[in-house]
Amino acid sequence: MNYGMISAAAEGLTYGDTIFGLVTFIALVLLVGKFAWGPVTKMMAKRQDKITSDLDYADQSRDEAEKLLAQRKSELQNTQADAVKIINTAKANGETQGKKIVADAHAEAADLKTKAEADIAQAKQDALNSARDQVADLSVAIASKIIGKELTAGDQQALIDDYIKGLGD
Amino acid sequence: MNDKYPYLVVGPVRFNLANDIPMLVSAIIVFAVVFYLSRKPKLRPDGKQNLLEWVIDFTNGLVNGEMPGKQGGFFQLFAFTMFLFIFVMNQLGLFIDVNINGVSWFHSPTASPLITMTLASTVLFLAHYWGVENKGFAGYAKRYLNPMNLLEEFTNFMTLSLRLYGNIFAGEILITLIRNMALSGVVPILSFPVGFVFEMVWMGFSVFIGSIQAYIFVILSTVYTSHQVVSE
Numbered sequence: 001m002n003y004g005m006i007s008a009a010a011e012g013l014t015y016g017d018t019i020f021g022l023v024t025f026i027a028l029v030l031l032v033g034k035f036a037w038g039p040v041t042k043m044m045a046k047r048q049d050k051i052t053s054d055l056d057y058a059d060q061s062r063d064e065a066e067k068l069l070a071q072r073k074s075e076l077q078n079t080q081a082d083a084v085k086i087i088n089t090a091k092a093n094g095e096t097q098g099k100k101i102v103a104d105a106h107a108e109a110a111d112l113k114t115k116a117e118a119d120i121a122q123a124k125q126d127a128l129n130s131a132r133d134q135v136a137d138l139s140v141a142i143a144s145k146i147i148g149k150e151l152t153a154g155d156q157q158a159l160i161d162d163y164i165k166g167l168g169d
Numbered sequence: 170m171n172d173k174y175p176y177l178v179v180g181p182v183r184f185n186l187a188n189d190i191p192m193l194v195s196a197i198i199v200f201a202v203v204f205y206l207s208r209k210p211k212l213r214p215d216g217k218q219n220l221l222e223w224v225i226d227f228t229n230g231l232v233n234g235e236m237p238g239k240q241g242g243f244f245q246l247f248a249f250t251m252f253l254f255i256f257v258m259n260q261l262g263l264f265i266d267v268n269i270n271g272v273s274w275f276h277s278p279t280a281s282p283l284i285t286m287t288l289a290s291t292v293l294f295l296a297h298y299w300g301v302e303n304k305g306f307a308g309y310a311k312r313y314l315n316p317m318n319l320l321e322e323f324t325n326f327m328t329l330s331l332r333l334y335g336n337i338f339a340g341e342i343l344i345t346l347i348r349n350m351a352l353s354g355v356v357p358i359l360s361f362p363v364g365f366v367f368e369m370v371w372m373g374f375s376v377f378i379g380s381i382q383a384y385i386f387v388i389l390s391t392v393y394t395s396h397q398v399v400s401e
């Protein structure tokens with residue numbers, strides 16, 4: 001039996017092979033499609049979706065991060081300005097308060113001084129007054145003592161002089 | 170090649186078992202390998218899934234360039250299966266050649282024109298079916314007002330089937346010839362090493378040819394189908 005188209009035609013086509021080939025191939029396509037192609041291509045499509053969505057998500061995250069960074073930067077600048085302001089006001093407050101305290105202290109001291117001076121003057125005056133009174137009393141007492149005793153005019157004169165001299169001190 | 174073939178006669182239908190057995194074996198091999206590679210597909214693919222996805226990407230790349238649209242989806246599966254099926258059938262006969270009492274039981278099914286014509290007519294049937302589906306029968310038939318296009322359909326069928334057949338058939342013949350030369354030379358001690366080297370070289374080349382022919386068959390199928398599907 002020769003092999004080839006012509007000999008096959010001569011003996012009638014063995015179209016069993018055609019039928020068998022068709023059935024085999026169609027069955028193979030269906031089986032491969034159902035058991036291998038389907039799951040794997042589905043997974044490939046899923047992976048593609050995941051990559052796309054991951055890329056989108058990454059873009060989105062980066063945008064957000066940039067926005068956040070800009071916000072942080074401006075906030076930081078604001079904070080620095082605020083800090084400078086706070087320090088300046090604190091310094092100014094401290095200065096004015098210090099000045100006020102010093103001024104108050106000065107004023108009080110002056111007050112106290114004038115008061116003390118007044119007190120001293122008063123005390124001096126009082127002392128002088130009381131001394132004058134005592135002198136008067138003493139002179140009365142001396143006078144009465146002298147009057148009680150027999151004195152010569154000379155003695156009396158000497159006594160008075162002596163006394164007055166003693167008073168002058 | 171004056172091999173005899175075992176025939177199975179069922180009523181008016183004759184089956185050439187030397188074509189049908191290896192065809193079935195090829196289909197089983199393709200399915201088993203693909204089935205094994207596709208177990209537990211993961212979002213992060215491991216080795217075997219990568220291999221399968223690489224082949225899928227390869228055939229998808231052939232299809233996507235030619236055929237956008239809704240038929241592309243099914244044709245991707247069609248091209249993928251066709252490629253692997255033809256590839257395995259081409260290679261199978263190179264390594265396995267069963268010959269019992271002068272009756273050949275096992276060779277490359279694609280070395281038989283009937284099988285390649287079956288495959289080619291499957292492709293072209295699908296192409297014409299989609300042509301009618303896409304353009305309507307009037308739009309589809311308008312193309313054949315030019316008789317050259319009618320002729321083209323015939324030549325498409327012949328080139329698609331006979332190119333594959335011719336390449337694989339010639340490869341098988343040469344393998345058999347070299348083997349016969351090696352075993353039955355005038356001086357066997359000389360002819361055997363020479364034949365061994367030739368056989369090895371030619372087998373390597375046939376592996377290459379088998380792969381290339383599977384690739385060409387699929388890419389031509391895609392081109393012919395896209396002629397019908399894509400409106401000019």
